[in-house]
Amino acid sequence: MTRGPFEGGADTAALRSALGRFATGVTLATCCDRHGNPVGLTVNSFGALSLEPPLVQWALRAASPTLAAFEAAEHFAVNVLTEAQVELSRRFANPSERRFELGRWSPGRYGAPVLAGALAVFECRRQAAERHGDHVLFIGEVLHYTAHAGAPLLFHASRYRRLGEPL
Ligand SMILES: Cc1cc2nc3c(=O)[nH]c(=O)nc-3n(C[C@H](O)[C@H](O)[C@H](O)COP(=O)(O)O)c2cc1C
Numbered sequence: 001m002t003r004g005p006f007e008g009g010a011d012t013a014a015l016r017s018a019l020g021r022f023a024t025g026v027t028l029a030t031c032c033d034r035h036g037n038p039v040g041l042t043v044n045s046f047g048a049l050s051l052e053p054p055l056v057q058w059a060l061r062a063a064s065p066t067l068a069a070f071e072a073a074e075h076f077a078v079n080v081l082t083e084a085q086v087e088l089s090r091r092f093a094n095p096s097e098r099r100f101e102l103g104r105w106s107p108g109r110y111g112a113p114v115l116a117g118a119l120a121v122f123e124c125r126r127q128a129a130e131r132h133g134d135h136v137l138f139i140g141e142v143l144h145y146t147a148h149a150g151a152p153l154l155f156h157a158s159r160y161r162r163l164g165e166p167l
Helices: 012-019 067-072 083-092
Strands: 027-032 038-043 047-050 055-061 075-080 105-107 113-115 120-132 135-147 153-156 159-162
Touching: 027 055, 027 067, 027 083, 027 113, 038 055, 038 083, 055 067, 055 120, 067 120, 067 135, 075 113, 075 135, 083 153, 083 159, 113 120
Parallel strands: none
Antiparallel strands: 027 038, 027 075, 047 055, 055 135, 075 120, 105 113, 120 135, 153 159
């Protein structure tokens, strides 16, 4: 499929489909709201931004009910999922009050919820939250992280996948 110059607004479904050809991992971004309640959602816009200083980024749909909490929280965490955690990804991508009833969660060093068994966890101080189009770009300074060996959960063309053999 080819598309001509993108004039904007024309066909977001086609653009979404094209962007979905880019395979990603899957994460759960988390924070606490001003009452101390855990807040989180499934995010695959996560990415590395800088090594020195250590910065990561992700984008949150501006209409998300979680936006106020992420904008107010000084810290957030990004939990990278394993292939065994696909149900968590589904749960955190669906409207529900009960997201944190699935999985073993505990407060991280800076308060944001951290998932036991995650492939990696990045605990961050929010450095920027910038509105761009219909999303808000969050940039975080990595204050603490953990990483483990394991099989990542992947997302490609609207489907969950597991990693294949090395090429
Ligand atoms: C694999 C996957 C990746 C997603 N990545 C993002 C993302 O990067 N940013 C975002 O705002 N929503 C993303 N979503 C959608 C949210 O997880 C979904 O809209 C969720 O319901 C948001 O929670 P909310 O209703 O509390 O806003 C993703 C969903 C899936 C299944």
